Amino acid sequence: MIGTxxxxxxxxxxxxxxxxxxxxxxxxQGLGYGAPYRWAHYAEVxxxxxxxxxxxxxxxxxxxxxxxxxxxxxxxxxxxxxAAAKFFTVYSGDTAIDHDLRISHVAIDRAHTTAEDSGTWxxxxxxxxxxxxxxxxxxxxxxxxxxxxxxxxxTIERDCPELLAQxxxxxxxxxxxxxx
Amino acid sequence: xxxxxxxxxxxxLEKNGVTTIVMxxxxxxxxxxxxxxxxxxxxxxxxxxxxPKDPESQASTLELALRVLESAPxxxxxxxxxxxxxxxxxxxxxxxNIERLSPEEIRQRREEFDRQKxxxxxxxxxxxxxx
Numbered sequence: 001m002i003g004t005x006x007x008x009x010x011x012x013x014x015x016x017x018x019x020x021x022x023x024x025x026x027x028x029q030g031l032g033y034g035a036p037y038r039w040a041h042y043a044e045v046x047x048x049x050x051x052x053x054x055x056x057x058x059x060x061x062x063x064x065x066x067x068x069x070x071x072x073x074x075x076x077x078x079x080x081x082x083a084a085a086k087f088f089t090v091y092s093g094d095t096a097i098d099h100d101l102r103i104s105h106v107a108i109d110r111a112h113t114t115a116e117d118s119g120t121w122x123x124x125x126x127x128x129x130x131x132x133x134x135x136x137x138x139x140x141x142x143x144x145x146x147x148x149x150x151x152x153x154x155t156i157e158r159d160c161p162e163l164l165a166q167x168x169x170x171x172x173x174x175x176x177x178x179x180x
Numbered sequence: 181x182x183x184x185x186x187x188x189x190x191x192x193l194e195k196n197g198v199t200t201i202v203m204x205x206x207x208x209x210x211x212x213x214x215x216x217x218x219x220x221x222x223x224x225x226x227x228x229x230x231x232p233k234d235p236e237s238q239a240s241t242l243e244l245a246l247r248v249l250e251s252a253p254x255x256x257x258x259x260x261x262x263x264x265x266x267x268x269x270x271x272x273x274x275x276x277n278i279e280r281l282s283p284e285e286i287r288q289r290r291e292e293f294d295r296q297k298x299x300x301x302x303x304x305x306x307x308x309x310x311x
Binding site: 029031 | 181182183184185186187188189190191192193194195196197198199200201202203204205206207208209210212213214215216220222223224225226227228229230231232233235238239241242243245246249250252254255256265269270271272273274275276277278279281286289290292293296297299300303304307308311
């Protein structure tokens with residue numbers, strides 16, 4: 001006799017998006033730390049549809065990856081978490097050239113991925129291809145790096161206005177933000 | 181933190197006239213914050229733009245993001261990429277799972293966390309001093 005799950009083709013119970021907030025809460029409590037982190041949470045969400053077709057729009061990338069910093073410890077494929085490689089202010093880079101961006105300073109899944117291919121977190125070459133084929137109007141002249149911080153206040157009051165100012169200076173229509 | 185940072189930035193830009201989409205792997209964090217458009221890849225953190233060494237999956241992931249960018253009908257539009265990381269979903273049980281750690285591993289993790297926190301603090305102070 002086969003069970004209901006198999007009969008109806010159900011996926012395993014744990015085959016659902018990882019509940020990160022709960023996982024992280026339990027993890028740090030298990031490690032012995034105190035009050036759980038209060039995650040940013042809003043009931044209202046802004047919405048700005050594209051003002052012109054994508055094929056006429058200027059698109060940028062925003063990344064939390066960090067430029068490689070020689071002398072700041074292991075930032076290579078398979079590197080353990082490396083706080084020394086963190087950055088603390090918004091930076092930008094020329095989208096016409098390639099960049100060596102790393103993610104050793106953020107909490108990626110080190111058991112199941114090794115950060116060996118920046119195409120998985122910084123799709124600038126793919127975005128250039130989209131401009132070449134006319135899928136988007138153009139790639140903005142610069143991409144931006146956003147520092148990840150525990151303090152939401154610093155992100156909202158310091159880094160977000162800086163990102164906006166840079167987007168405005170570059171006449172950006174749309175931004176693709178890639179998390180790590 | 182990463183997913184929260186880009187979510188806060190997406191909201192801020194959108195409110196000020198820049199159309200945004202978040203590409204990410206942590207569905208709950210992004211949706212709890214609340215963003216206009218979100219392409220969710222059910223992949224290990226660090227692979228929001230597609231599978232490693234697989235340009236085709238990276239191209240299709242970006243294309244899907246562009247489609248959501250131009251066609252989302254309302255805020256909080258989440259689209260999940262149809263790509264699967266592995267046939268066996270058990271990788272999802274590992275990330276920061278306290279139940280899978282021995283007391284010794286928990287002790288080591290805490291020590292390492294405190295050590296990295298100190299390194300981050302030093303780096304932050306140095307960055308501040310350099311400004």
